[in-house]
Amino acid sequence: MIQLKNVCKRFGQRTAVEDLNLAVSGGEIYGLLGHNGAGKSTAIGMMLGQVWPTAGAIKICGHDITTSRSRALEKVGAIFEAPAFYDYLSGGRNLEILSTYTAPTSRRRIQEVIEWVGLSGRESSRVKTYSHGMRARLALAQALLPNPELLILDEPGSGLDPEGIHEMRQTILRLHRELGLTILLSSHLLHEIEQLCTRIAVLNQGRLVFEGNLSEARPRGQWIRLKVGDFASAVNTLREAQLVTEQRDGQLVALAQGIGTDQVVELLVHAGMTVYEVAPEQENLEAFYLGLMNRQREGN
């Protein structure tokens, strides 16, 4: 559905995206993670033909976005952070206007989508009277009008209250389940990504620093949280005894094959060290992400 090959984007001297390679297959909910300014929105802008890449190739639904933009975007819907509308016009009129930029759309289809997103009865009201949640629903409606196969969501939960975020999450899952859409979701809300996505890519300073399944990003049982008086010397002792293979973040160690936590504790106690806590680390996406970012910073 989406293919980016060696894509670069420079704004003057500043590199916003560097040598980005991505592939999103049909039916996936793919998460694009990164801090503010990491290059997520620029990457999405390039996927939609709004931002011209400095180098590289981008294919959407099998068509090159720079040479066949119209065909590439025929079956694509998009929602941006803080969706903008013609506030002085009604919601229905906004949908009518935006839909014609893809193809003529019947009133019946517009009504169908309005009902799907739960805006029935308010389509004649001016958008300026809409709440933030209603605007989010209208944004979803305009994205669904062209019967998309691919939905690109750029920070869709931004500015929503917890209830709104929950509703948005349920809607995304419903879209995936009921309409079988491929969804690219960009966010810095790690919790959202964790609950929705099957695969993720992490961007940092315009570069791809991780790409893979969510299960790869939060492996279970590999890391042990070890709280001792002196972590560095404990790691040295454990390494000399070949009980651990890796350590990170000043409190995590990876046990060697076949080694149990009892052996670790026994060795450290024998070495005269105080052990406060030994527990398997159930790594969540936040821990993975923060660790990844720390390693990037240390690498720089």
Added chain:
Amino acid sequence: MFYLHLRNELWKLFGKKRTYIGFGAFLIAQNGMLLLFRFTNWQKSWARLLAGNGYLAQDYLSALTVALVMLIPQIILLMPLYTSLVGGDLVAKEAEDGTLRMILARPISRFRLLLVKWLAGIIFSAVLVLVLGGTAVAFARIWFPWRGMFVYSLWPEHVFNLLSVGNGARLYSYAHLFLIINAGTVVGLAFMFSCFNMKPAAATILALSFLFINLVLEHLPFFEPYQEYFLLYHFRAWLLIFADPVPWERVIGSLLVLLAFNLTTFLIGAAAFQARDIKS
């Protein structure tokens, strides 16, 4: 599809309250001029001018004569201001509001989008000019009879002519076609600037600055032999169709220059818009 896209632009343009503010301002100014003409020595001085040239004032101080008197200052002062305001908004306001990004997430080409926006600007110019021309005659008719037309102007062009009511009405209508082109040219100029990455107000100010610099340079003695290189020189051609005889060579020449200027500004705007990145 093209019709639907154009319809969208017209909905957007005429759905905004600020689109009508200008109409209101023009109507107030028109009536101000009408009151001035009716209740000051202005009317008497024109009557004396007609009598001095051997004509009966009551035959020519008509609705058409006064409508033209009401129109000239508005065309020179208000029209550029208001049309550049609308032209500057056409693209830059959508970029500023974020709706441009919503549109360009869809498979419409940038050129098509610009073309319909530009056409909407031209249609707006036509509506504005025709409404102003119509209301000027309608308001003038309240106090003045439907008789022959007296055209007298010392500036921006020197014109002195007396026309029958039929001829006057015909030329008054033709003049509006030229005025539509003038208004469209200002819209096009501001539109060109708004295609670049700038705020709507900046596009409007740049367009007005361009016109102002034209006006200043045109009146410097040094540039007197080069008058035809200035845009405002060609804007004035509309008044010349009331002259006797009509300097057709000058009028058609100006018309062609304005059309070429419109094409140029559109192409520059389109090239800038095509090359730019649309970001939030």
